[in-house]
Amino acid sequence: MIVVICGPGGVGKGTIARRLAGSLPSAHLARSWTTRPRRPGEGDEAYEFVSREDFESAIDQGMFVEWASFNGRLYGTPRSELERGDPTILEIDVQGARSVRMLELEAAIIGVVPPSFHELERRMRARGDDDAHVESRLAIAANEVEAMIGLADHIVVNDRLERAIDEVAGIVRGAALRPE
Ligand SMILES: Nc1ncnc2c1ncn2[C@@H]1O[C@H](COP(=O)(O)OP(=O)(O)OP(=O)(O)O)[C@@H](O)[C@H]1O
Numbered sequence: 332m333i334v335v336i337c338g339p340g341g342v343g344k345g346t347i348a349r350r351l352a353g354s355l356p357s358a359h360l361a362r363s364w365t366t367r368p369r370r371p372g373e374g375d376e377a378y379e380f381v382s383r384e385d386f387e388s389a390i391d392q393g394m395f396v397e398w399a400s401f402n403g404r405l406y407g408t409p410r411s412e413l414e415r416g417d418p419t420i421l422e423i424d425v426q427g428a429r430s431v432r433m434l435e436l437e438a439a440i441i442g443v444v445p446p447s448f449h450e451l452e453r454r455m456r457a458r459g460d461d462d463a464h465v466e467s468r469l470a471i472a473a474n475e476v477e478a479m480i481g482l483a484d485h486i487v488v489n490d491r492l493e494r495a496i497d498e499v500a501g502i503v504r505g506a507a508l509r510p511e
Pocket of ligand 1: 458495
């Protein structure tokens, strides 16, 4: 089964996806490719950091299930990352989730929303994002949340992290019980 964790930048999808993967022994957290530079303190495991040239040649070779351009950077999920775990967890933005839906993959799409846009801004600033990044993310966050509400199978408010993780884990357990 594929579980998609999607949401606007800074909402906490990465944190939730990592915790979920850590709590399910057979899960695989899909590693995305990106052309964005690594943030200070970010580990090697966060992404496969590649050049734009390598990314574009991978697109030409049809390597990605989905890819998107975001704030001038490219992000994508390689096909080789699918079906590597049960579930395979994809942490992607709303555009990526839309691509997964269009491909009609067997996927539970979980949309993560912030308790408020004020809190979303606070978390991005607390994470050390610069002003330009925070402003560009906030400018599209409301549209992303609206699109996600029309797209996702489940919406989870990331108010308290532990509570949100429990809710996501419950959804994944429920989806695993559904007959193929
Ligand atoms: N429920 C929560 N309460 C308070 N802080 C949180 C909560 N969930 C996540 N955070 C913090 O908010 C920040 C953003 O979380 P995270 O990096 O997981 O977001 P993201 O959606 O993956 O962002 P991006 O798409 O930009 O990578 C992090 O510093 C994280 O520790």
